[in-house]
Amino acid sequence: MAVELGIDIETLRSEIRKTYARVSDEPESGFIFPTGRAWALDLDYPRELLDRVPDRSAASFAGVANPFALGALEPGEAVLDLGAGAGTDSLVAAQMVAPGGRVTGIDMTPEMVARAQASALEAGLDNVEFLSGDAESLPFEDERFDVVISNGVIDLVPDKDAVFSEVFRVLRPGGRIQIADVTIQSPVSEEGRRKIDLWTG
Numbered sequence: 001m002a003v004e005l006g007i008d009i010e011t012l013r014s015e016i017r018k019t020y021a022r023v024s025d026e027p028e029s030g031f032i033f034p035t036g037r038a039w040a041l042d043l044d045y046p047r048e049l050l051d052r053v054p055d056r057s058a059a060s061f062a063g064v065a066n067p068f069a070l071g072a073l074e075p076g077e078a079v080l081d082l083g084a085g086a087g088t089d090s091l092v093a094a095q096m097v098a099p100g101g102r103v104t105g106i107d108m109t110p111e112m113v114a115r116a117q118a119s120a121l122e123a124g125l126d127n128v129e130f131l132s133g134d135a136e137s138l139p140f141e142d143e144r145f146d147v148v149i150s151n152g153v154i155d156l157v158p159d160k161d162a163v164f165s166e167v168f169r170v171l172r173p174g175g176r177i178q179i180a181d182v183t184i185q186s187p188v189s190e191e192g193r194r195k196i197d198l199w200t201g
């Protein structure tokens with residue numbers, strides 16, 4: 001489908017999946033953005049919680065900042081991690097919300113979802129689940145979550161209004177969003193918007 005962004009949305013989605021399948025399966029191969037456990041430590045993730053995140057997930061961490069810097073999550077909270085990737089943030093969140101809380105991570109790249117699921121098993125965290133799905137159309141009922149976290153994802157999504165509308169639909173009244181993302185201060189040129197590499201990075 002061609003949209004006013006000047007790019008084909010299915011091509012864009014496919015290129016994003018390809019990039020993040022590589023972040024999942026070949027984390028050492030080098031990207032234009034920082035990745036890995038050392039990067040999460042640089043961002044001040046709590047070391048004792050990060051220690052429980054298996055290497056297979058931490059190595060593919062590709063967040064842009066630390067959503068927990070906006071506040072710790074509380075025991076008992078229901079959390080959605082939008083674009084969970086290999087699951088580092090979800091696995092950290094699962095420890096914060098225990099006992100009684102639950103984390104759901106959703107991502108559109110199957111390799112990432114598989115990696116996150118394997119890590120939850122390895123870490124013995126049974127209050128976290130990972131699903132395949134699209135941030136523009138969430139498979140959850142209204143008002144299901146107390147908190148939505150997300151890290152480095154919404155910048156990749158063409159229809160940002162759709163994402164925020166879905167986030168507010170699935171949050172309970174008075175719920176919180178703790179989002180780390182890339183923002184720009186001036187409009188991107190039409191030519192820039194057509195460059196898929198600028199989107200996927």
Ligand SMILES: C[S@@+](CC[C@H](N)C(=O)[O-])C[C@H]1O[C@@H](n2cnc3c(N)ncnc32)[C@H](O)[C@@H]1O
Nearest residue numbers: 061062063083084085107108109134135151152
């Ligand atoms: C930069 S990575 C960040 C992953 C994870 N949040 C982290 O911090 O490691 C971006 C992730 O967003 C996912 N993603 C991009 N667009 C998406 C969409 N429309 N719906 C769901 N996931 C999406 C990608 O598959 C990728 O795993």
